[in-house]
Amino acid sequence: MDEPTSVLTPQEVQALFATLRRLRAEGCSILYISHKLEEIRSLCEAATIMRLGKVVAQCDPREKTARELAELMISAKLKTQDYSQKHSAQGPERLVVSKLTIRSNQQFGTDLKEISFAVKGGEIFGIAGIAGNGQSELMDALSGEIPAGAPGNILLDGAPVGLERPRARRRRGGCFLPEERNGHGAVGGMSLAENGFLSAHIRGALGRFGLINKRRTQEFAAKVISAFDVRTTGPLAEARSLSGGNLQKFLVGREVLQQPGVLVISQPTWGVDAGAAAAIYEALVALAQAGTAIVLISQDLDEILLLCDRIAVIAAGRLSEAMDVKDATIERIGLLMGGTQTGQDQAGEAQHVVPA
Incomplete structure (x- = not known):
């Protein structure tokens, strides 16, 4: 299995x-x-x-x-790291999603139904759920890959961006990293420098007058490689030459080093080893401490409970009410993932799900 x-x-x-x-x-x-x-x-x-x-x-x-x-x-010692109480909401709401309703254009996609939530600066907001319940559609809507219905359905630092495309949202301080790193987050046949340019050319000022500044582009990629301990031969290495964990560290670093006001990231540690996961966790916590509003979409409940201040559960395209992580239980989250509206209807009957 x-x-x-x-x-x-x-x-x-x-x-x-x-x-x-x-x-x-x-x-x-x-x-x-x-x-x-x-x-x-x-x-x-x-x-x-x-x-x-x-x-x-x-x-x-x-x-x-x-x-x-x-x-x-x-084959290395993990650093001892306590992620609890490392960050807290520091400012006004930086990302507001209001009654976001989208009909999926994919044969086996999931419609989004009146999704609403808000994330403050300095907060990590987790969205848990079983795969295929609308996470991909929500990521596409938040990043601008699909329109959100109306401008006011999504506010980024107060600006209505529901109909803006990814480039415009990045100009306003948004950064986004989808679940699929190969072919979506990165182009395998392109170098790391070129992959860095794809999303950082605006906020990193890597081009001008329609031309790529190769020196600055390679310097940016080198900075990501150094800061996130990416094991590679250098900025000119092709993305497909990296292991999954190293490519994921590069992609996370590419977004983090742009110092976004809002970061939306999906399945940040899927398929990476424990050392790479720890490095990614540290980077997300540090970014939140600096005032970024982070939306973390993940199927890993341990990850959600470890990092997030508040969490909500997406099931069949609907998002539950948000709860403080200190009030969340595995039983309640599991019931919500299974489609129970409140997560409390059967709480008295649920058994703890971590096998003894």
Whole structure:
């Protein structure tokens, strides 16, 4: 099984694990592949850890902490970092979304239905949900890849931008990083410098009079590479030559170093190792501390609960009411992900979903 819980609610994960344990008791052998280390610790009796296509360790994961497993994965010590109480809303609302309703133009897309939320400067606002419930459509609407219906449906630092395209929104201080890094966030056959230019040419002043300033473009890419410890041969390396984690670090750095007023980022650590994830988390927290309003769209509940000040859940194109992260429980979030309107209707019956 390869990442079998990526599209499940926490309650469904609990049911899956009960089934797998029953199969194990009946004599079935199970090979379980996952980047979620607590799942490995809970479910598995033996673990094989791979790095760069080679086996680097074997252990009983029940005898290791998630941190120890992560350090085996990256062959390095993780820095101790407490993300709690590192940032707080510091100013007025920088991004306001009001009754955003969009009919998806894709065959298997999800319509957005009266999405409303607001994010203040210095705040990280999390949007959780199972894949395919409108996250892609919401990202496209916030970035300007699809129009939002009316100018006032989206306000960026008070300016109505609902009908503006991505370039205009970037001029107003918005930065955006979609889920799919290959072909959407980056062009594989282009160099890192060229990929940096694609989104940073406005805020980074990398061009003038329609011409690319190659020196400044390469300097910007080099700055991203240095600041985010991107393992590559340099700014002229093609994007497709990088590992997934290193390319993701470059793309996150490309947006962060533009010092946006608003950053919308989807699945920031999907498919990256623990070391790269830690670097990305630190960058997002530092950006929030500097006053940026951040919208974090993620399927990883641990990530949402770790980083965010407030969270909401998207299900079938509808967004729940926002809740403070200190008031959120796995049970409530799971019910909302499954389509329960309040997340409290069955809370008394829900069991904790982290397998013991």
